[in-house]
Amino acid sequence: MKKLWGGRFNQNTSKVVESFTESISFDYRLWKYDIQGSIAHAKMLGKQGIITSKDVSKIIKGLEEISRKIETGAFTFKEELEDIHMNIEAALTEMIGDAGKKLHTARSRNDQIALDLRLYLRAETQEIISLIKAFQKSIADTAEKHIENIMPGYTHMQRAQPVLLSHHLLSYAEMFQRDVERYRDSLKRINILPLGSCALAGTSFPIDRSYVAKLLGFNDISSNSIDSVSDRDFAIEFLSISSILSMHLSRLAEELVIWSSEEFKFIEMPDAFTTGSSIMPQKKNPDVAELVRGKTGRVFGNLLSLLTIMKGLPLSYNRDMQEDKIPVFDTVDTIKACLIVMTEMFPGIKFNTKRMNETAGDAFSTSTDVAEYLVKKGVPFRNAHEITGKIVLHCINNGIKLYELSLNELKLFSDKFNNDIFKYLRPEESIKNKKSSGSTSIAEVKKQIKKIKEKILL
Numbered sequence: 001m002k003k004l005w006g007g008r009f010n011q012n013t014s015k016v017v018e019s020f021t022e023s024i025s026f027d028y029r030l031w032k033y034d035i036q037g038s039i040a041h042a043k044m045l046g047k048q049g050i051i052t053s054k055d056v057s058k059i060i061k062g063l064e065e066i067s068r069k070i071e072t073g074a075f076t077f078k079e080e081l082e083d084i085h086m087n088i089e090a091a092l093t094e095m096i097g098d099a100g101k102k103l104h105t106a107r108s109r110n111d112q113i114a115l116d117l118r119l120y121l122r123a124e125t126q127e128i129i130s131l132i133k134a135f136q137k138s139i140a141d142t143a144e145k146h147i148e149n150i151m152p153g154y155t156h157m158q159r160a161q162p163v164l165l166s167h168h169l170l171s172y173a174e175m176f177q178r179d180v181e182r183y184r185d186s187l188k189r190i191n192i193l194p195l196g197s198c199a200l201a202g203t204s205f206p207i208d209r210s211y212v213a214k215l216l217g218f219n220d221i222s223s224n225s226i227d228s229v230s231d232r233d234f235a236i237e238f239l240s241i242s243s244i245l246s247m248h249l250s251r252l253a254e255e256l257v258i259w260s261s262e263e264f265k266f267i268e269m270p271d272a273f274t275t276g277s278s279i280m281p282q283k284k285n286p287d288v289a290e291l292v293r294g295k296t297g298r299v300f301g302n303l304l305s306l307l308t309i310m311k312g313l314p315l316s317y318n319r320d321m322q323e324d325k326i327p328v329f330d331t332v333d334t335i336k337a338c339l340i341v342m343t344e345m346f347p348g349i350k351f352n353t354k355r356m357n358e359t360a361g362d363a364f365s366t367s368t369d370v371a372e373y374l375v376k377k378g379v380p381f382r383n384a385h386e387i388t389g390k391i392v393l394h395c396i397n398n399g400i401k402l403y404e405l406s407l408n409e410l411k412l413f414s415d416k417f418n419n420d421i422f423k424y425l426r427p428e429e430s431i432k433n434k435k436s437s438g439s440t441s442i443a444e445v446k447k448q449i450k451k452i453k454e455k456i457l458l
């Protein structure tokens with residue numbers, strides 16, 4: 001087949017090279033954006049008198065027909081036509097004749113691919129934002145349902161202080177909120193039109209880039225044509241924001257895995273979202289959560305992959321950059337799949353609130369409350385810490401819990417103890433006594449739910 005760029009070549013491209021250099025096997029996914037961009041470009045060429053309005057109509061009609069064909073599966077993508085741009089352009093020329101050959105005036109595949117990828121990432125970023133919001137909503141609803149349930153809060157994976165289960169869950173909603181904000185902020189940088197930069201130097205045609213930007217809903221046009229065809233920061237930013245989101249999803253997934261273990265028994269995963277073992281009949285495995293955790297490796301890898309592709313590239317466009325799409329597509333698919341499955345699974349998780357509550361009071365988790373009690377009675381914090389430590393040691397040596405101590409026993413450690421200490425020793429009291437904003441008291445957590453629900457609506 002004759003190449004669209006074949007003029008200066010005497011030999012046909014080797015078959016091996018064709019299959020080595022093609023990108024149509026993956027960039028076919030950009031077809032909708034490629035056509036959208038070409039229609040806007042053709043309209044602009046017509047408006048500026050660079051091509052005739054008759055040609056513009058032919059081009060638009062042809063592109064719309066190609067769009068229908070692709071949508072219904074009636075379009076054949078050809079490897080020898082290399083990429084999505086040339087597949088569509090060749091089909092257009094075949095369909096409408098000479099007018100099709102004029103579409104590539106004042107344009108290069110270098111600015112075209114930069115445009116397609118920006119349009120694609122703009123749409124996918126918006127979709128990911130709505131998927132995160134749906135998941136946040138599911139988390140906030142679950143938190144609301146469990147507003148009063150207490151669980152042990154951990155540091156160093158050791159029971160530390162009692163917290164509300166709702167408080168713990170909401171911390172993830174907060175992380176995802178920051179992810180939403182990062183994606184939103186990145187849209188400012190994605191939503192800039194590179195088209196019209198052409199190969200790298202711009203063009204001698206009197207094009208109107210702002211008009212194309214307006215047609216495609218871009219906020220601005222890029223300022224430097226060399227930068228526009230060389231820049232993949234916006235894709236790297238997408239991959240890095242997605243990596244942070246993935247890390248958040250993975251931490252939550254990890255907790256679900258641990259919590260569903262026989263050792264913890266904090267939750268039971270819904271049957272529909274777990275799998276069995278081919279040998280051990282009793283097994284019910286949290287594979288969904290494990291895979292969400294596991295897929296994080298791919299998402300991080302994709303970020304590293306594109307950073308590495310870009311790090312040594314001289315200006316401006318280099319073919320290496322064709323490799324950007326594989327990690328970007330994979331991250332989009334992975335992130336969306338993880339968000340969808342987690343959102344569907346979440347409402348089905350049964351929380352074993354009884355066990356959570358029982359374990360919340362173990363391991364001297366209200367020791368900090370005892371120390372704070374003494375401080376309120378005038379003992380300097382460091383001394384209060386020391387006294388409470390001794391009480392804990394006494395309990396460990398005698399095999400009793402803090403709330404099983406009598407007032408007389410407590411008085412052996414400090415004469416500041418009075419009957420009111422018994423309002424500090426149980427997990428429920430610890431929760432009730434919290435006053436600081438953002439803390440684990442029911443009133444504060446209710447505020448957090450209200451706030452995050454407001455943000456989800458924005």
Ligand code: ARG
Nearest residue numbers: 023083109110113319321322
């Ligand atoms: N398929 C190419 C890519 O993804 C499109 C741009 C090609 N430009 C070129 N001069 N070979 O980067």
